[in-house]
Amino acid sequence: MSKIRVLADHVANQIAAGEVVERPASVAKELVENSIDAGATRITIEIEAGGRRLLKVSDDGEGMVRDDAVLAFERHATSKIRDSEDLAAIGTLGFRGEALASIASVARVELTTFVESGKAATRVTIDGGRMRDVKDAAHPRGTTIAVRDLFFNIPARRKFLRSEATETYHLTNLVTHYALAHPEIAFTFVNNGREVVRAAPAKDLRERAYQIFGAEFLENLLEVNGGDAQVARVSGFVSAPRDRRTSRDSQYLFVNRRFVRDRMIGRSLSEGYRSILPYGVYPAALLFIETPLEEVDVNVHPAKTEVRFRRQAAVADAVREAVKNALASGGYARPEEPEPHVMEIEEPIITASATATATASAPPSIQAPPQPRIDFIPEPSGDEIARDIEAMIQTAQQYQPPSDFQSAKSVAFNSAEKIAKVPEPESLSQNIRPLGQLDESFIIATDDDGLLLIDQHVAHERILFDKYRALEAERRTESQQLLVPETFDLTPAQAAVFDDLAPELEIYGFELMRLSGRTVAIKATPADLPPGEARNMLAELLDTVDAERKNSARETLRDEIAASLACHAAIKVNMPLAPEKMRWLIDRLLQTSSPTTCPHGRPVILRLKTKDILKGFHRI
Numbered sequence: 001m002s003k004i005r006v007l008a009d010h011v012a013n014q015i016a017a018g019e020v021v022e023r024p025a026s027v028a029k030e031l032v033e034n035s036i037d038a039g040a041t042r043i044t045i046e047i048e049a050g051g052r053r054l055l056k057v058s059d060d061g062e063g064m065v066r067d068d069a070v071l072a073f074e075r076h077a078t079s080k081i082r083d084s085e086d087l088a089a090i091g092t093l094g095f096r097g098e099a100l101a102s103i104a105s106v107a108r109v110e111l112t113t114f115v116e117s118g119k120a121a122t123r124v125t126i127d128g129g130r131m132r133d134v135k136d137a138a139h140p141r142g143t144t145i146a147v148r149d150l151f152f153n154i155p156a157r158r159k160f161l162r163s164e165a166t167e168t169y170h171l172t173n174l175v176t177h178y179a180l181a182h183p184e185i186a187f188t189f190v191n192n193g194r195e196v197v198r199a200a201p202a203k204d205l206r207e208r209a210y211q212i213f214g215a216e217f218l219e220n221l222l223e224v225n226g227g228d229a230q231v232a233r234v235s236g237f238v239s240a241p242r243d244r245r246t247s248r249d250s251q252y253l254f255v256n257r258r259f260v261r262d263r264m265i266g267r268s269l270s271e272g273y274r275s276i277l278p279y280g281v282y283p284a285a286l287l288f289i290e291t292p293l294e295e296v297d298v299n300v301h302p303a304k305t306e307v308r309f310r311r312q313a314a315v316a317d318a319v320r321e322a323v324k325n326a327l328a329s330g331g332y333a334r335p336e337e338p339e340p341h342v343m344e345i346e347e348p349i350i351t352a353s354a355t356a357t358a359t360a361s362a363p364p365s366i367q368a369p370p371q372p373r374i375d376f377i378p379e380p381s382g383d384e385i386a387r388d389i390e391a392m393i394q395t396a397q398q399y400q401p402p403s404d405f406q407s408a409k410s411v412a413f414n415s416a417e418k419i420a421k422v423p424e425p426e427s428l429s430q431n432i433r434p435l436g437q438l439d440e441s442f443i444i445a446t447d448d449d450g451l452l453l454i455d456q457h458v459a460h461e462r463i464l465f466d467k468y469r470a471l472e473a474e475r476r477t478e479s480q481q482l483l484v485p486e487t488f489d490l491t492p493a494q495a496a497v498f499d500d501l502a503p504e505l506e507i508y509g510f511e512l513m514r515l516s517g518r519t520v521a522i523k524a525t526p527a528d529l530p531p532g533e534a535r536n537m538l539a540e541l542l543d544t545v546d547a548e549r550k551n552s553a554r555e556t557l558r559d560e561i562a563a564s565l566a567c568h569a570a571i572k573v574n575m576p577l578a579p580e581k582m583r584w585l586i587d588r589l590l591q592t593s594s595p596t597t598c599p600h601g602r603p604v605i606l607r608l609k610t611k612d613i614l615k616g617f618h619r620i
């Protein structure tokens, strides 16, 4: 007897649903994309119980005639492409014709739709892939699809759904994405009867971002504008280096207004921040890449969140360059850096041994002593997206269309910590005069524009970072041999990346030898690294280099090593500095590639302007 049979349609659809319908947010994605493809100008998304009980999307798009409303649930039924040639240049978000069929096979679905020319609206009801009913109904132009009891007929999948809060989070994130990608469309998002987002049609991305995230979020963003129309135009916003995220969740990437999760773009974005942010720390971004339709293949995955570019490398370059230029125009890097010149190796005042002894007598931690201190540096917070969404929900609740966008923006300005600001690198002159230290951690200085506070640790970090990069480029790094090699046991995960990392570390002056098993001997360390720091630094680097980074550019890896080395070798906070040392530090800092931000993205200098001081004393 033959053993092969063709599966019934509803089984095939359930199998397809495995790829398309992962969770409520993926259902919402397909429905919202359909609404956008239908030319909607307003889209409303309503959910109950994290989208499990109900997920309803309504639009005012073109709607469907009755025959189409029924046909829409057939597998491979689409109005968007006709033949395989159309696949070469897809201009709609959907095209596979399997979303509705898949969704209907794993939920109870009710579709109501009306086309302007029609006599009555149509309502189609389908449960678990079986058509129940088709009848007349009332509906204005457009379509409403209600999806109830997701996975009611597939208990195994239902079990994989996460908590209501998690699923709601994913849904909110998704709505945010689409609202940002389509500022001209009005979006409303209702969670358990409460309106969470209401965004009126906006004139551009900036205004939409303002509606969703509020003025403060925009305040920290730099505008990106670059690339070229033949390969890829790159536009949108990226965050200033001080705004640091520990995941890529705040990166919203779009290709031809399709929301994608693309590692290549994410990586090019990070490369744009090279030497400003270390790996493992991510900028926030809203990046739109526009390419000619035939330059990109969107038919790579059923969920259509992956794309393939015909000229991958050229797109990567365009993204990186555009991001770099945005950072340069924001004053966070100097545009068109000349080759960094090698600084003198003999550092008259701060030497490795001086640093080592000074820190040995200082408290081991770099924590501040328990005494009153001025804390100007905003701490990067851990759960940034939660914060974004929180802010978004608050803004949405309070949102009034701004009559004057500019004035609405300046309202958020009056908090005290914003008075001391990271100065523009160009505004720094040679005229900086150190006066003393605050808490033995920050240098207090004056210049022509006011009062400066310089974080001594990060300032030295920036100086050393530039120096190591320059020495490395010229292969002039120096080692100090250890009298007795230190041994070091690798964890299995560290061992997996060690062989890859070791040659790079040796470029910087480490001499490492793999002994038996997972033991490593440190025979020499870079010249300025206090010997006690070598082990910590290695452990830290080995832990942060993961698979993703392994594939990334060698240059990026080298930056990361230089940043880590600079951090471990730099003078610490809580350390008294003689006036000449402060002078030396400031002079060297001014010669670096980016005197206002450290290689980890933290501010190095804050300035309190004379003008603001005068204002504070009511003198102007």
Ligand code: ADP
Pocket: 030, 034, 035, 038, 059, 061, 062, 063, 064, 072, 073, 077, 078, 079, 080, 093, 094, 095, 096, 097, 098, 099, 100, 101, 142, 143
């Ligand atoms: P695809 O979007 O890949 O074409 P779908 O299964 O998502 O496939 O939808 C099938 C068809 O149903 C679409 O091609 C479109 O013609 C129609 N359709 C779905 N949703 C809507 C909507 N909200 N408004 C108008 N037509 C729709």
Ligand code: MG
Pocket: 030, 033, 034, 093, 094, 095, 097, 099, 100
């Ligand atoms: Mg679709």
